[in-house]
Amino acid sequence: MAAATEKWHSVWGTFLALLAALAAGMIILRIAGYAPMPALQVMFQSAFGSPFAIADTLVKATPLALCGLGVALSFRGGQFNIGAEGQMLLGALAAVFLGVRFQTPWATGLVLLAAILAGSAWALVAAWLKTARGVNEVISTLMLNFVAFWLVSWLVHGPLQEASKGYPQTELVSEALWLTRWLPPTRLHSGILGALVLAVVSYVWLFYTPTGLRLRVTGSNPVVAATVGIPLHQMTWLALAVGGGCAGLAGGVEVLGVSHRLYEQFSPGYGYMAVAVALLARQHPLGVIPAALVFGALEVGAAGLQRAVGVSAGLAGVIEALVMLAVILVGRRDAVS
């Protein structure tokens, strides 16, 4: 009973923090000379105001959910993996690399599998650095993000650039591999279904399998884990491999569902927002879905604010960042107490 009450308290606290952050954002808009209430209305309209708007929110929420799952699972294992951005880029890279070579629809699965493995492999670099050399994973996963970004940048300017050499981008992946679009002309695609399924599978894995239990024990207290004979290094590798795999899948799904190719500005920072998503979800796989929707809506709403009211991209970004900060603050307070 007490635990349930506490859970509701924390959900309520999170909700209040979101409201407070929005209010602070409105004050900033007011200072910048915009009317806050219409602005809020515009944000809400562009995120939820029409079927197209909702579709747009879902499109943004999909990679956020997949990356958020990855971050949440890594966190559960005690690994502060903030490298979802890089792992996602590697996943996208693998998807594009294979996607331009295969024509048959069944290869979709193969391409997505490659994306998962690429994301995992990228995260495992951090796992190796940690278990072999004692490098803190926060540093290594963050640094690997930059390596991944510049790797993609170089590839789309060079070896993987489209044949016409018009733009710094790759060829389109074969149309046969594209994920189904449910509501043309919006970009809503079947990837969101994959995110939902993966969230449920992660939930079962984490809470109802021996390995999930071991992972949670390790994340809760590594000394206890060692005492009861759980191999810590294995758990470190597992937590990062699973986290990287989810983020890699996000990259693959984004390529096959939305962009169909890879270019420098492929991700608006989904992998970083995923950290906030995971914190808002309290590292619970099922909580990741609503958390991803919140941030998806925020992303779409901020873009709408730019278009409709002419608020600069920077100011819209400030509002987004405020909300993230509020979420992290609430998460931190719980972690400390």
Next chain:
Amino acid sequence: MVAFVVRDVAKRYGSVQALDGVSLTLQHGRIHGILGENGAGKTTLLNILFGATQPDRGVIEQDGRPLRLNSPRVAIQAGIGLVHQHFHLVGSFTVRENVLLGERTPDHARLDTLSARLGLRGVLDVPTGRLPVGLQQRVEILKTLYRQVTLLLLDEPTAVLTPPEVETLFDLLRELRTAGTGIVFITHKIHEALELCDTITVLRQGRVVAEYTSSQVTAETLAAAMVGEYLPATMTQAVTVPGETVRLRVENLTVPPTGDNPMGLHQISFEVRQGEIFGIAGVDGNGQTELAEALVGLRPMQGRMWLDGQPAPAGRRARMAAGLRYIPPDRRRAGLALELSLAENAILGDELAPAWRRWGVLLNMDAIRQHARTLIHNFDIRAPQEGVPVATLSGGNQQKLLVAREIAQKPRVLVAVNPTWGVDVAAVATIHQALRMACQQGLSLILVSNELDEIQALCHRFAVLHKGRLSTSLTFDIPPADLGRLMAGDGPTWERYGRRD
């Protein structure tokens, strides 16, 4: 002469009423014992007297005037000093520097006089980290005397001392009493209270159950008052008879000193038979944790070790598979995953077993919950249900869960370090009874404990650990004085009882 009066003080922490209307009269020149189980409210009372905790209601008066103890600073000004169980000394600072820390106008003459009185004159300029524990405690007392305390509070001061050090401490406290200092002596050891104190107040569940003049009370009366009407039937000793076969043999176990373990372990050898309870006695911090960890495979070791005649494998998992289980000294740091549920904690170490599987891959939560309910029942663990996080259980119930888990997995050898640390008498009895019963069924127990009473109550044989060295195997026909000298590391005594190479 009445110095301080505590009237009807109460304090609540969440759902726990730590203190429930406690009244006391503390006098100059008297030693007042506060006796109670863990969780009786002793430490809370102390913190309120020292101004570190604010009571929900009640008042404290000094010489008839109400005293508002908003902070330790106010308490010190009022002449109240506290010696914590764990010392608050800067190890790299000298005794002088530690005492004068924060003083604007150091009075060296006064410090010299006081340190001479406490026998610390010779070590005034030695870093406290280099002093033995008994002397460090004296430095703490010196700190309070320098600040002109009239009321000295001591929180379980004997927990860290060897028997000879305890005697020295008691002599010092008696001297201070004669000089007019009021002393509050917190303890859960009845014989200490009887030996030292003038007045003994017994606390139970946050209330004063009785107050005695120690010359007019017996240990039995005090024990009954501490425990209340509930006196567990299992206090009677079930004598177990160890078998003949050697279950565990350790030869020249050595752990080199490292940064976190400056002591190291040197050439430790002993053997434990089937069904035997073998004690490792000694004051905390003489290598107990290192020895336990080396035995269970958590710490690399040199030397040889056999389990049932077979060379023991290396590594924690392998030793667990060979039937070697472990009750670590600190349940919250190393024993239980506090955020996880009671049921989940109940299978840790055994979580891969087929008994907990459903459809090959999933955990069979029904079976796990059923198992947890069995443990809850058998060990009288007080919990609303098996799904609650372990963090919500009291310390005693956490400890019972930890012991229950390890015994339930039917080990061949169990290494238990202070398995009854910080639990009440009833839980101690439950845990001791469970350990004895497991040994009757063939378990070999290595009981590492800083409580000699516990070793004496349970063990067939024991040895003393001091500075990483283990004595020969002893029985309780050893003269008590020799035992005390062994624990204190007395050279000639070690010549006699040390291991001959």
